[in-house]
Amino acid sequence: MPPAQRISGVRRAPRGIEKGHLVPIRSVSAALALALLPLSVAAPAAATAKRDLQRDVDAVVAAGASATIAEYTDRSGTRRAAAGVARLGRPAPAPVDGRFRIGSVSKTFLATVVLQLEAEGRLSLDDTVERWLPGTVPNGDHITLRQLLNHTSGIENYTAAMGLSPEKWLPQRYRSWAPAELVALATAKPPLFPPGTDWSYSNTNYVLLGMVVGEATGRDYSAEIQRRIIRPLGLRHTESPGERTVISGPHAHGYLPAGPAGSDEPVDVTTMNPSIADAAGDMISSTADLNTFFRALVTGRLLPPAQLAAMTTTVPGHDYGLGLEATTLPCGITVYGHGGGIFGYVTGTFTTRDGSRRLALSVNPYVGDPDDALQALVNHAFCGRDAVPDRE
Template identity: 45%
Template structure:
């Protein structure tokens, strides 16, 4: 759910025609640097990585390392995996579609849609807007920073006991409300998963349907994203997939645990989704290419704010980040981390050149090196 390094460390409006599936090329020479970066990630300790590049109507896919440490089986280019905070772009897209339909305004307060929910220890939903949720300028405390939550759901003893717990969005928000805000609404920027738990709750209040149902109806089905799902409380990954591994500790040393199965309600609208690399490329190309949002809403999504020194080279819009790479190229997208999984999915602004990849580890992996290799070398 948290943004990893480089983002890091962090209806009628839906196009009715899905993007054509790219033809997978054998591996042109200009991807040699990307393959080398994938190999370097495995050499540095990532069990395995899967990646897909789409350029126009052609594509290239590659894997390195293993998908199952016990059996030694390789990763697959068709692997489905947990995408963590990449989910945020899907949620933001639905809210912007609702705005385009006149069903809400980004300048509505959270209180208007969720009366009394954002209250306590200085939090006040009457002073926070939907826009501030989506661009992380709300100041609302991130529930995943709570010490008790970390012990229960991220560290070994707690995770192994509680990995199948179901958590309601209201419970996650209540954890955040037990802390003071990080800053006053609009005064700064910091990444908070609570923002998107609230965003998912607003989708449900506006539409009468869960945010997952709205994502399926408005994005997944129209684009034909067959490897993408909103699992709810389902703890398993659909096939094909690899195992996911974590240290379940505050350091990157020590034993490695299989963390593939977990109840993703602990992430909810902030990071529960599952996808594959080809689908993520299709989604971001469709989004940046104007197939999911009208021009005004896409411009709002791309209206970025400074990340206040938290993420150098990154500006953040509405569930969408603009990253300037070392060579000056800008890529748009999101990354995401959740137990045993680190994902990055980006595209150039014109939607023509896209890359999505996944490490089946949550303690290591250089996202920046892969991005720089693909878009700069």
């Protein structure tokens, strides 16, 4: 499947395992930036804001998703909304507290662990891949962990090397993949560019980082995420499932329009072996847990100041830092987070630098084009309807 494209200000919601971010592109307009809401808001205003969020979530489903859930928090409180159905052909609504596959949002969890290890002196971001994984990557003695984190390594994306498409993936959706197999698919291809000279998003970078965490700690990356992030923050709905194929707890099903050629017949892809995503995107979470995680991250609960500053420093000419994206919305507000896409599920996370305003959403794209509706949802949440009017 080709990489996700930027369309109408939002990268197109993917139906595969590619990049899949939802963040809007940068705007030249910063004059309409809004002040944060006061600590208390009258009940009618809060009720209106909740209705507005529901309206935006409904619009995403109407534009081409089987289900959408969102949670937005600011100083006036938390608002949650859901639209669509948990399963096509059945009346049960999408659960507002549902769990979902978060795809590449997993990268921010892993990057946090790597930066914690740096703060503890157990590794350096200037260490080479060869130092930790000898013989694994050609030219690994010239590629640093920092270049893996910010996608300047030049290593091919293994999902691109697979030529992964729904048709190719479906027959092997329950296959188990070892990290070394995924890396080998990428390293069989020539480098995209010399390390540090350009930028290209590559899931292979984070599979390698997962392997490095294992070498540095003696424990699987998922155990370190559990020990260092999930358990301390009380993220009860977040996990790295390993090779477990199901999503436990309430959830909306994911679909691909991958029936007979030329049809949009839905194929339920909720169950799958997530080892194909490995450390680059195998995790499951909820909107509440994601908002809790990103608030803790940007406010310094998980990282010392030096590591957080490094994480939020983006590659020149790009929105990407060390496992974290920074995007300026049309009203001038900058939000931090990460997007994720895996078969049947798209995730978006957006947090202001002080952590006071947070949006997490999950979309189950199916048919149509929900991009404009997704952009409107994000812009309305942070900028307001008057600052960013609906498109005609």
